[in-house]
Amino acid sequence: MELQDQNKKGDKDLFEELCSAIGREFVFDNIEERERYSFNGVNGESMPDVVITPHSTEQVSKILSIVNRHNIPICTRGAGAILSGGALPIESYIVLDLKNMNRIVELNARDLTVTVEPGVCIKNLQDEVAKSRLFYTSEPGILDSTTIGGIVSKCTGGMTGLKYGVTRDYVLALEIVLPDGSVINAGRKTLKSVAGYDLARFFVGSEETLGVLTKITLKLLPMPEKACTIVTLFKDIDSALKTTDSILVHNHLSLRSLEFADKTCIDAVSDFSEMEIPAEAEALLVIDVDGNEKNVAKDISRIDTLCKENGALKTSIAHTDEDRNILLDIGKLISPSLSKITSMRLNEELSVPRSKVGGVLKNVYELSKAYSLQVAVFGQIGEGHINLNVICKNGETVEVSARNLVSQILKDVVSIGGTAKTVLQPHEVEMMKGLKKMFDPKGIMNPGRLFGNSSAHRKDAKYAKEI
Ligand SMILES: Cc1cc2nc3c(=O)[nH]c(=O)nc-3n(C[C@H](O)[C@H](O)[C@H](O)COP(=O)(O)OP(=O)(O)OC[C@H]3O[C@@H](n4cnc5c(N)ncnc54)[C@H](O)[C@@H]3O)c2cc1C
Secondary structure (H helix, E strand, C coil), rough: CHHHHHHHHHHHHHHHHHHHHCCHHEECCHHHHHHHHCCCCCCCCCCCCCCCCCCCCHHHHHHHHHHHHCCCCCEECCCCCCCCCCCCCCCCCCEEEEECCCCCCECCCCCCCCCCCCCHHHHHHHHHHHHEEECCCCCCCCCCCEEEHHHHCCCCCCCCCCHHCHHHHEEEEEECCCCCCCEEEECCCCCCCCCCCCCCHHHHHCCCCEEEEEEEEEEECCCCCEECCCCCCEHHHHHHHHHHHHHCCCCCCCEEEEEEEHHHHHHHCCCCCCCCCCCCEEEEEEEEECCCHHHHHHEEEEEEHHHHHHCCCCCEECCCCCHHHHHHHHHHHHHHHHHHCCCCEEEEEECCCCHHHHHHHHHHHHHHHCCCCCEEEEEEEHHCCCEEEEEEECHHHHHHHHHHHHHHHHHHHHCCCCEECCCCCHHHHHHHHHHHHHHHCCCCCCCCCCCCCCCCCCCCCCCHHHC
């Protein structure tokens, strides 16, 4: 009883301290607000005790120094679109929502750089830089509700990675609030930086386990003159993979992306897509090309021929932005459409040498038959990226089989030189834990993420019983 009273007093002190640091109107502990933060892009549920919506680096710094002093775990959120659970407060009392930090601070068209606050959404950034005929390339499948803070923290790939690489390749400099509230600048706004370790990129992909990103300087590219998209459907997966091989061996084609989806994904997406999809289609490719107008026309015609030579059931080509969006939406809609057919799916993102994609897929489908499990596979196979989803609608036994299937695939992937998020060697984990400890000795930043538990637990959380 005494302990409970003590906890309540501690909670009240912390709440009051946070309110006086940034203003009561930006600190929420009502159930409706907390519930909105208890889920994310794909799965899981975990409710925070308090949600804070700061407006500036200074406020973020004050919040971190308070929670650090109280030893309270915290989790930062962009738009909550992450597929692997990172923005969920699994062990955190507090969610820091950066939606109010959404200014484009400086666009420098001559230097090809832009500095933004983390809450800027990708679509807004792309629209803004397009006015200067510039292009920010990193494009996850969900543009209008994904923030720069989220994609840098996750180092997302996306729809353009085959040609342009991942988010890391475009981060030049960062302003970061460290767990003790101190503010550091890492990296330079110049395209080439030669001094010391590349600290800025060390934070890219760290999923908020080291600090909160409060300003981000990105490299821009000139807008390509022309882009064109082809969607093509096949009656079997082998024909789609043969087409992929023949397209990829033509290294001179100016491919921007080459995405694959199987029958389960096609069926899930067909209700939402504006493109008519033949019922017998078992595999689909979305192929995007950009560059100089003349070359794009030539490349599209070559790809169209390759698709037909490999027995495509149907091919649609889009030349205008409006028509391209209809075709590109097919790829973007797969993940949300799958969420509609089942809330229970085991998801694993695999990365393999692209020449090995066919072998891995063959293994996935053989195992799915052996375990009598339905799988949904899609991904940017041009980059060797496979998004594997095992549907587990029917409870615990299915989940055990699904985990067995995934672990067999992971073994296969590692044996052929591939990787996945869950595949880290023990010495790598130890080294990473050491680095984390250096930045965040109390383990308050997004605990439970990347390396499991921290010492700052939420078992005595204010609302623990409701969670
Ligand atoms: C339909 C759909 C399609 C997708 N397609 C792709 C795809 O093609 N490729 C791909 O790679 N991903 C894809 N994703 C995943 C998603 O776009 C990324 O994970 C993205 O990072 C989420 O951004 P967000 O703003 O929603 O971040 P959140 O989900 O809110 O957060 C992501 C992570 O970043 C941390 N974080 C957020 N802001 C900050 C900050 N300022 N400082 C420190 N840490 C921070 C969070 O704690 C969390 O760990 C897709 C998701 C969906 C739902």
